[in-house]
Structure formats: structure tokens, C-alpha cells
Amino acid sequence: MGQRVGIVATGQTRYRSKRKDCSAPDMVYEATSRALADAALTLKDIDAIIFGLAPEALDGINSMDKWCADAAGARNKPFMRVHTGGATGSSVANAAVYHVASGMFDTVLAVAMERVGETPDAQTILNRIxxxxxxxxxxxxxxxxxxxxxxxxxxxxxxxxxxxxxxxxxxxxxxxxxxxxxxxxxxxxxxxxxxxxxxxxxxxxxxxPRSDGACAVVFASEKKAKRMAPVPxxxxxxxxxxxxxxxxxxxxxxxxxxxxxxxxxxxxxxxxxxxxxxxxxxxxxxxxxxxxxxxxxxxxxxxxxxxxxxxxxxxxxxxxxxxxxxxxxxxxxxxxxxxxxxxxxxxxxxxxxxxxxxxxxxxxxxxxxxxxxxxxxxxxxxxxxxxxx
Amino acid sequence: MSDNIELLSIPGKWDLTYNYTAGETISKFLIEIRDNARIMATKCNQCNRVIVPPRSYCERCFISIKDNWVELEPTGTLEAYTIVTYKFEGLPDPPYIIGYFRLKGADTTIPHFLTGIDLSDLEFARKKIKVGLPVRLIFKNRGQREGRMTDFRIEPLQHDR
CATH class of the missing domain: 3.40.47.10 (Thiolase/Chalcone synthase)
Structure with a gap:
């Protein structure tokens, strides 16, 4: 491993079979803003964003990373989507760790979301993998x-x-x-x-169950992590x-x-x-x-x-x-x-x-x-x- | 959030048409099924694995094996199974048995339905199915074969009816 990496904050939405109160970006915003609040951070503290979303037919919208980028706080920052099926969320985290460990970024936000409740049978879609x-x-x-x-x-x-x-x-x-x-x-x-x-x-x-929801985790370099979190x-x-x-x-x-x-x-x-x-x-x-x-x-x-x-x-x-x-x-x-x-x-x-x-x-x-x-x-x-x- | 707001949604539908390309290796595999009622696999001469459905390359030795064909017998064993009793949208009507089958001499398995088992009593049916169950492939008649995996069915080698 290159530079040591710590987790300083997490944020989650309430998970439901259908979050009717939220658009997809609303859910990403909810998780992201909660993660920032968890360590009293602002978007200025975030250097890059890794975003996760699994097969698009689950949500019924193509390349929803584009729709959700701003809600993940990506304006004027590097942003990419990672997708490895059910492991999407942990691959997003891994990519965030690689970013920080490389020494190129100090603080990286990992955020992933899905709306499995939009379609009546997710298994019909998963048959097509x-x-x-x-x-x-x-x-x-x-x-x-x-x-x-x-x-x-x-x-x-x-x-x-x-x-x-x-x-x-x-x-x-x-x-x-x-x-x-x-x-x-x-x-x-x-x-x-x-x-x-x-x-x-x-x-x-x-x-x-099939759930709607989003989760965000902030990864930081050793120096930043010690400053940002009481218990990195x-x-x-x-x-x-x-x-x-x-x-x-x-x-x-x-x-x-x-x-x-x-x-x-x-x-x-x-x-x-x-x-x-x-x-x-x-x-x-x-x-x-x-x-x-x-x-x-x-x-x-x-x-x-x-x-x-x-x-x-x-x-x-x-x-x-x-x-x-x-x-x-x-x-x-x-x-x-x-x-x-x-x-x-x-x-x-x-x-x-x-x-x-x-x-x-x-x-x-x-x-x-x-x-x-x-x-x-x-x-x-x-x-x-x-x-x- | 205001508590009483009416929350809206609008309907949508994806209705897309595709023609899935089989490629040279799988085309040959399916044509052998269609024209000659036989199962052909590719073999890696470096690790000796016999792969079916055939692949043009060995992902472990990372060499091309596209020209190294071997014929497999239409018998094998059941390696994994489930009895599906739930109706998934767009998928077959239950009950049915899905299994992964290892053909004799193959190192990989193929998915297929396990037929020839009476499913009117699921408890009874379950007791007849076990990992390792010997099976055989039964091909449709020549004119009915269309170059698909459904050109044959798989059932237990021994029938006790």
C-alpha cells in the first residue's frame, strides 16, 4: 500500500422498498451530505468522487451517474463511475482507497446508490447478466x-x-x-x-428485499484523517x-x-x-x-x-x-x-x-x-x- | 419534508430488440448440435482442461485454443440444482428444475433444465435429486433442431417409472 488511508465519515439514507419522497439524485445528496456532516466537512474538503451504480435496467435509466454527479458534489472535481455488480459498493470503496493511497488525492468521497424498487422484478433483469x-x-x-x-x-x-x-x-x-x-x-x-x-x-x-437507498464514505490520507475524525x-x-x-x-x-x-x-x-x-x-x-x-x-x-x-x-x-x-x-x-x-x-x-x-x-x-x-x-x-x- | 404532499411517479418501459452474436467458436458448437446432434468442446493442451460451452481461449493459460476441438459423450452428472417454484416475470412458469451439468470428460459445467422428474409432488421429487446424479442428453429430431441449447434436454440416466 502507498500512502496510509483512513475512513473519516459515513452517511446513509433510510432504506425502503420505495423512496417515493426522493429522486435518484435526492438520495445521493442525502447520503453525501450526511457523510460530510458526520465529520463536519464541506465539499471544499473533497478532492475527488467515486460513484457506484449496478445494472442500469434496475433503475430503468441509462448512465445515471451523469444525472447523479452533481448530487455527489462532483462539480469541478474528478468523478468516475465503478460497476462490478453486487460488489459495486466495495469496488467504489477500493477505487477511493487507491486514489488516496497513490498520493494524488488527500480526501475522496465514495458514494453508491440504487433504486431496485422502480421495476417489479429485479430477477428478470438479473437473468440478463x-x-x-x-x-x-x-x-x-x-x-x-x-x-x-x-x-x-x-x-x-x-x-x-x-x-x-x-x-x-x-x-x-x-x-x-x-x-x-x-x-x-x-x-x-x-x-x-x-x-x-x-x-x-x-x-x-x-x-x-429489494431496496432503494444510497451510502457514502469519506476516505482520507493519514495526515488529513487524523485531523478530520476523532477516531479515524x-x-x-x-x-x-x-x-x-x-x-x-x-x-x-x-x-x-x-x-x-x-x-x-x-x-x-x-x-x-x-x-x-x-x-x-x-x-x-x-x-x-x-x-x-x-x-x-x-x-x-x-x-x-x-x-x-x-x-x-x-x-x-x-x-x-x-x-x-x-x-x-x-x-x-x-x-x-x-x-x-x-x-x-x-x-x-x-x-x-x-x-x-x-x-x-x-x-x-x-x-x-x-x-x-x-x-x-x-x-x-x-x-x-x-x-x- | 412536508408531510402531506402527494408523491408522483410516471410509468416507463424498456422494449428493446437485439440479435446476439454467437461468434465463430459458439457458432461451430451450436451447428454441431443442430446438424450432427453432438457436443463439441475446446481443450487447452497446456492445462488439459476441456471447456464446454467452448471458449476460443483458455483464460488460465491465456492461449488460443480455438482450433482444438474434442467430442464429448452425451452423458454426465448433475453438479448443482434448484427447484424453482416462484414465477419470475418473463421467466418460465414454475415448477422446474435448473441444474449445472458436467458432461463426461469436461472440466466445466453447462446450465440446463433437468427434465424427466415428476414435479407433481415436490417433496418426493427433491428426494430423487442429488449432486452427482447421472444424466443423459436427449436430442430433438433432426428437423426440429435449430442450433440452440434447447435442441436437447437433460434427464436422469435411469428412469424408475
Missing amino acids: YDPVVASDFGLNIINHVAMETSRGMEAYGFTEEHMAMISVKNHLNAFNNPYAHLQINVSVEDVLKSPVVCWPLKLLDCC VWVNGMAALTDITVPGEIRGGQEQIRLTAARAYQMAGIDHPREQIQVVECYAPFSSLELMYYETLGFCERKDVVKLVESGFGAMDGEVPFVPSGGVMCTNPIGATALIRIAEAAIQVMGKGEKRQVPDVTNALATGYGGSPGPGSASFVTVMVLGKK
């Missing part, structure tokens, strides 16, 4: 792709639909502590198991990996996450994640994906995943809380979602989590996952390690 000639005849989309990874995972890890339901219950409970969370509903294991099957083994309450959050490790693995090949998506985490841990000097990391904001839009992270992020061996789920390892009062925010399962404005993970991890290190604050956080982990293994589609995996020191 695959190769149109050899793959699109079979109704592929993100939910049935994850369902396929899940049915494989159930055989490989030995978890059941009940274990998935336990993760869902935990995350819905956590969302009540997050004032920005989209879904704030009481859910029991029985509710999850009895909710309609979407793509077996995934049921409705194993799946994320240091980007101590980061890694990003791309692959074109197709389900059923030797290396599945889980292996990609393992590799990415190992690279980020090495950079951050993390060799025992379970002892060194106090909170995880993982990118898990579906319950089954979260429990597989317990292994791939190095918190346990594969054979112990089920035991950890049953013991409440990732609960707020568990050994290492996973997604105190309620996570992607309760809020998913696609292009912004992976940036929310980084914002929420930073909030934990800053100690600003209020009702969702985990005690004594010195290291927090945020992950992102975009694309989807399948013909014509790559996967993008990101892992960021944030620390107080």
Missing part, C-alpha cells in the same frame, strides 16, 4: 444461482434449512437496532421454514479477486472468498481472525451464504460451521457478531450494498453504532460479492480489514 446465446434459455437469475450453491453447500457443509432459518432470525432481529434498515420485522424459525419456497432450498425469508478508521488490509468459475467446477464461490480473505489478512497482519476480529459485516443477501462465511473467512473449519450456527456464534451476544446492522438480508440497494458493509464496519470501529454497537471493536471486517458464477458472468469478491490502530 448471463451469456445470451448459451445460458439465457434456462431462467437463470441470482436467486436460483444462490439456491444451486446452497444445495451444494448443504451436502458439503451438512447444514439444513433450519440452520439457514436461524441465521435469518438473527439478522431480522439485528435490523431493529439499525435506524437505516429496510426490513424491520419479527421473524421466527418457524416463520422462515413456512414462508413460500422461491427456489428450493431458499424460501422467501431466506432472501433479501484505518484500512489495514484489502483484496479483490475476479473469477469466471461456473457452479460445479472444482473451485466454487466459497474458494474465491477464502483466497480473497487470505490476501487481505496477510496485508493486515491478521493470522487468527477469530481472536483478532470483533465484528463482521459480510455480504450475504441469502441466509445460506452467511453461514458459509464462517469457514471461508477463517473463523472455523468446515466441519464446525453447523456447531457455530447452533451456538449463536454470530449473534449480537455471540463470540463474533456477524452483521449487527441486519445485513444484506434486511437491506439491499444493490449498487450501494457492499459500500454499506464498509460503512457499517467503520461505524463499529468508530464506536458510533449506538444500539447495534459491538463492544471493544479494534478490528472489523467487511466483504463484497458481485456478479455470479455462470456462463458469461464473472464473480467479483472483495474483503476489507478496518482497524482502530
